[in-house]
Amino acid sequence: MEVGSFFGTRQHGLPEFKIANLFEDMPILKQVQSLAIKITDEDPKLEMPKNKELKVLIEEKFKNRVEI
Secondary structure (H helix, E strand, O other): OOHHHHOOHHHHOOOOOOOOOOOOOHHHHHHHHHHHHHHHHHOOOOOOHHHHHHHHHHHHHHHHHOOO
16 A cells, blocks of 8 residues: 555545646636636536537546546
8 A cells, every 4th residue: 555545645535636736736726617617607517519528528537437
């Protein structure tokens, strides 16, 4: 068992980012969060043509972890 699984971020439920640093990238992450909220408020199931590609990317990335 790796140490991070028991004592680290995995134990506490923080996602493991490969390209983002939570401390340095917080302003851009907040912008992305705001945009994601706007998109899902407008199109909760991502059925609009402009969101079709986004839905495909999410389904591929998260497979059985997210239901849209």
